[in-house]
Amino acid sequence: MDASLLSIQPAASEPIYRQIVEQLRRLIAGGQLTPGESLPSVRDVAxxxxxxxxxxxxxxxIAESEGLLERQRGKGMVVSTTRQATQTESHRLALLEPQLQALARHANELELPAERILRRLTKLLGEER
Known part of the structure; x- marks a missing residue:
């Protein structure tokens, strides 16, 4: 894994350490980080x-205490080899649920039509791939 795989947003309301943990959860659940894969050092990410x-x-x-990562002598932190590599689609979708709820709440507060939000989201998802 390269340190650039993480997307840190210092101005976000969510603390940076939580941003990192959440991204690690999603990357591992989605199979983008595989069991035994080395993570960049603390110094490299920082x-x-x-x-x-x-x-x-x-x-x-935190990720280590949750069983997502493990320390290996001489290698540093690696993705846990004892966890299931890729989680089910429903589990991965559950990881997005808080953000989806926040998006829906914000769209309703802004009185934006669902069709416009869905079009924009679809476009953004297409750009990411």
Whole structure:
């Protein structure tokens, strides 16, 4: 894994360490990070994203305590080999549920029509692939 695979948004309301943990959950559940795959060092992630190394260390520690990651001597942090590599589609969709609920709430508050939101979302999903 390369440090650039993580997308950190310092101005977001969600703390950076939580952004990292959530992204790791999704990348592992989606199979983009495979069991045994090495993660970049705390120093590499912190340097690439210009964030405090303690923030990255905290995120890695949380992911390790959840069983997502494990420490291997000489390799650093790796994706846990004891977890299921790719989760079911319904489990992966459940990981998106909080963001989908927030999106729906924001769209309703802005009184935006669902069709427009869906068109824009479809376009964004197409651009990401």
């Amino acid at each position: 340097g690439f994203h210009a964030i405090n190394p303690m923030t990255v260390s905290r995120a890695y520690g």
